[in-house]
Amino acid sequence: MKFMALLFLSTLFLTTNAQVKTGIEVLTNQNFELLKEKKTGLITNPTGVDSYLKSTIDILFDAPEVELVALYGPEHGVRGNVAAGKKVENLTDPKTGLPVFSLYGKTRKPTPEMLKGIDVLVYDIQDIGSRSYTYISTLGLAMEAAAENDIEFVVLDRPNPLGGNKFEGPLTEPPFTSFVSHFPIPYVHGFTVGELATFINQNHLLPRGLKCNLKVVKMEGWTRDMNFEATGLQWVPSSPHIPNAHSAFYYPVSGILGELYVVNIGVGYTLPFQLFGADWFDATQLAQNLNDLNLPGVIFRPIFYKPYYSTFNGKEIEGVQVHLTDLEKAPLSLIQFYVLQEAHQLNPDKNVFELCDSTRLAMFDKVCGTDKVRIAFSKNFKVEDIIEIWTGDIKKFRKKAEKSFLY
Numbered sequence: 001m002k003f004m005a006l007l008f009l010s011t012l013f014l015t016t017n018a019q020v021k022t023g024i025e026v027l028t029n030q031n032f033e034l035l036k037e038k039k040t041g042l043i044t045n046p047t048g049v050d051s052y053l054k055s056t057i058d059i060l061f062d063a064p065e066v067e068l069v070a071l072y073g074p075e076h077g078v079r080g081n082v083a084a085g086k087k088v089e090n091l092t093d094p095k096t097g098l099p100v101f102s103l104y105g106k107t108r109k110p111t112p113e114m115l116k117g118i119d120v121l122v123y124d125i126q127d128i129g130s131r132s133y134t135y136i137s138t139l140g141l142a143m144e145a146a147a148e149n150d151i152e153f154v155v156l157d158r159p160n161p162l163g164g165n166k167f168e169g170p171l172t173e174p175p176f177t178s179f180v181s182h183f184p185i186p187y188v189h190g191f192t193v194g195e196l197a198t199f200i201n202q203n204h205l206l207p208r209g210l211k212c213n214l215k216v217v218k219m220e221g222w223t224r225d226m227n228f229e230a231t232g233l234q235w236v237p238s239s240p241h242i243p244n245a246h247s248a249f250y251y252p253v254s255g256i257l258g259e260l261y262v263v264n265i266g267v268g269y270t271l272p273f274q275l276f277g278a279d280w281f282d283a284t285q286l287a288q289n290l291n292d293l294n295l296p297g298v299i300f301r302p303i304f305y306k307p308y309y310s311t312f313n314g315k316e317i318e319g320v321q322v323h324l325t326d327l328e329k330a331p332l333s334l335i336q337f338y339v340l341q342e343a344h345q346l347n348p349d350k351n352v353f354e355l356c357d358s359t360r361l362a363m364f365d366k367v368c369g370t371d372k373v374r375i376a377f378s379k380n381f382k383v384e385d386i387i388e389i390w391t392g393d394i395k396k397f398r399k400k401a402e403k404s405f406l407y
Contacts, residue, residue: 023156038119047126128248137182157194161248164224172369199404268310277319297330344381
């Protein structure tokens, strides 16, 4: 009885703190009307949960009104047990007995065979608000497949962890379109996944001008000025290196530089995306120089540490920890370039673009969505040289994006 009382209280805590109802909860309250008498496929991962942390898989599978017949796994898999960049295999879900088709293996777009017999494809995955995070690429490819196969597409919406007001970075240029920059949107894109799907459809961004039969189950209670922590929802790790809601705040701070694998960004240590470290950094001087820039919403602290894996595995290194004091004001995605600027000033013989191989340079450019950033920055290692490239698209894009806002 004592255990049951504690379980009840913990469950009550989870729900009463939530200011927002996600798409799956709204769909449930609507008695699954959109899915009735339809064979349903579900694209999801561990982040697809309600306020009780019950999986969307289980919710749909247990609902008498829903005929859930297949699951589809993005990067890291339906159960989140696959490492970054590793192929996800087709399998049978041990709990439900449903087939699980991989969208991060031999194919990244659902094939006609995978969709055979499906009437509606449902997407329920928590995004983190940065373009290079591959779940939104899976969203676009799934929308394309749904359009080609005359299948309805339903997005169960979830918050953008960064809120809905941050837009940073250049739009992806066509030569640099890839699975880490699938659409011509800024690096920090400001959309919920439901809004992004709407934007894709409205602007004919699917190949050959396709549009899918899209329906978005909107959240209740979310506003654009809410970051994830303001929602009261529980965070489920969206991938191994995004263990907490605030991890999503830091991902755009260092993720682009991390593609070079010449500076440790906290991946392989206990603070993923919050650190910049190398065996040639001077932690104290670098922190002082960065703080002297008086960047809004951010403070830098010297740190000394030894990564357990990844870049500089097992080596004593030093650098800075980034502390965000104002998420709205901080220039998140430019912070890594300010770090490079000050590190190069202290170590002019160290050129990060020469320390890595060509494949990493190509990935850096893909994540940036252009090679113009690297080319301009590498001439003098000055942020002022890339400001116009980094910010020039934002005002016009935001005006265009507003037509797709749902909140």
